[in-house]
Amino acid sequence: MNIKQALQSSTENLESHNIPSATLDAEVLLLEVLNENKLNLKNTKENDEEILSPTLQNDNKKLNRSWLYTHDYYKLSAKEKELFNNFINQRIKNKPVAYIINRKEFFGYDFFVNENVLIPRPETELIVEEVLKIINNKKDLKNKFNLIDVGTGSGCIVISILNELQKNKKRKTLNQSVAIDISSKAIEVAKINATKYNIEKNIKFINEDLKKEINQKSFLDSNNFIITANLPYISNSNYKNLSSNVKDYEPELALVSGKDGLDDIKNLLSSISNIKLKLNQKIYLLLEADPHQIIDIKKRTKEYFKDAKIKIINDFSEKERIIIVEIKQ
Numbered sequence: 001m002n003i004k005q006a007l008q009s010s011t012e013n014l015e016s017h018n019i020p021s022a023t024l025d026a027e028v029l030l031l032e033v034l035n036e037n038k039l040n041l042k043n044t045k046e047n048d049e050e051i052l053s054p055t056l057q058n059d060n061k062k063l064n065r066s067w068l069y070t071h072d073y074y075k076l077s078a079k080e081k082e083l084f085n086n087f088i089n090q091r092i093k094n095k096p097v098a099y100i101i102n103r104k105e106f107f108g109y110d111f112f113v114n115e116n117v118l119i120p121r122p123e124t125e126l127i128v129e130e131v132l133k134i135i136n137n138k139k140d141l142k143n144k145f146n147l148i149d150v151g152t153g154s155g156c157i158v159i160s161i162l163n164e165l166q167k168n169k170k171r172k173t174l175n176q177s178v179a180i181d182i183s184s185k186a187i188e189v190a191k192i193n194a195t196k197y198n199i200e201k202n203i204k205f206i207n208e209d210l211k212k213e214i215n216q217k218s219f220l221d222s223n224n225f226i227i228t229a230n231l232p233y234i235s236n237s238n239y240k241n242l243s244s245n246v247k248d249y250e251p252e253l254a255l256v257s258g259k260d261g262l263d264d265i266k267n268l269l270s271s272i273s274n275i276k277l278k279l280n281q282k283i284y285l286l287l288e289a290d291p292h293q294i295i296d297i298k299k300r301t302k303e304y305f306k307d308a309k310i311k312i313i314n315d316f317s318e319k320e321r322i323i324i325v326e327i328k329q
């Protein structure tokens with residue numbers, strides 16, 4: 001079976017099981033198989049080296065989707081065929097591609113993911129983008145600040161921020177980074193990702209409920225804080241209506257937050273409001289929420305922090321998605 005036949009039959013198979021984006025999924029899964037076995041491929045005599053050599057000469061370079069179509073006559077080895085079929089069978093059962101290949105790209109970085117963490121979503125990248133803007137624009141943050149990522153999951157937010165600061169030679173603006181999650185298994189995944197990017201020593205991982213962890217003690221050692229929080233925000237009733245690829249695979253703990261979906265966000269606002277800030281202390285809080293919850297959250301935020309500046313950021317479909325709150329004494 002060559003690439004063309006493999007893509008054709010698997011796409012038909014996925015479509016017959018009503019899997020959306022069947023073609024794309026088949027391509028991504030096949031690429032994963034081929035990239036995994038790239039070194040073996042290179043040495044396989046039965047394949048024409050000329051077919052593979054232009055891309056495979058550089059072992060760090062991954063094959064991409066266009067490669068599949070320029071090399072669609074490449075014959076899959078028995079091992080590749082077996083692995084590809086295995087992937088397709090998992091996808092037929094609605095398992096998200098990211099969990100099958102244990103990877104998801106976020107802010108241009110590759111994150112290890114498994115069923116203990118939420119698959120990072122593109123809209124969450126806005127939090128990273130806004131944090132970087134704050135760091136670049138706010139004079140008071142030119143000095144050291146602390147970063148606290150609440151509900152870190154795969155660690156995608158805090159790790160992307162640290163990676164970007166490193167890239168732009170701005171790591172010195174950072175005092176300490178903390179990643180909190182109530183799930184010990186999520187913390188394990190976040191640590192794997194931090195190690196992958198060689199920044200595990202720069203992040204303090206805390207496996208704790210935010211209600212216990214966000215307290216006066218954590219706000220003693222710095223003037224400026226950035227708190228990022230993509231907490232669960234789906235209501236109990238909406239959870240029941242989620243599609244099976246989300247409900248059957250992604251952790252409920254990462255998705256659901258009480259009757260109105262706001263339990264965790266309310267707990268975070270309330271915990272922060274109990275902190276007695278010093279005169280020169282400032283907190284930038286960045287929250288992700290469902291567009292329908294924004295008015296409610298804004299109202300509650302005003303109740304807790306009456307002088308806070310609030311800014312809303314729209315997502316890619318122009319829906320209100322991120323709330324930025326600037327909190328002073």
Ligand SMILES: C[S@@+](CC[C@H](N)C(=O)[O-])C[C@H]1O[C@@H](n2cnc3c(N)ncnc32)[C@H](O)[C@@H]1O
Pocket residue numbers: 117118119120121124150151152153154155156157180181182183186208209210211230231232233253254255264
């Ligand atoms: C929506 S996921 C977000 C994960 C990651 N930040 C992201 O953006 O992909 C929410 C995360 O919050 C964690 N979480 C839920 N309730 C929590 C709580 N009370 N305290 C701390 N973390 C909590 C979950 O375990 C989950 O990893």
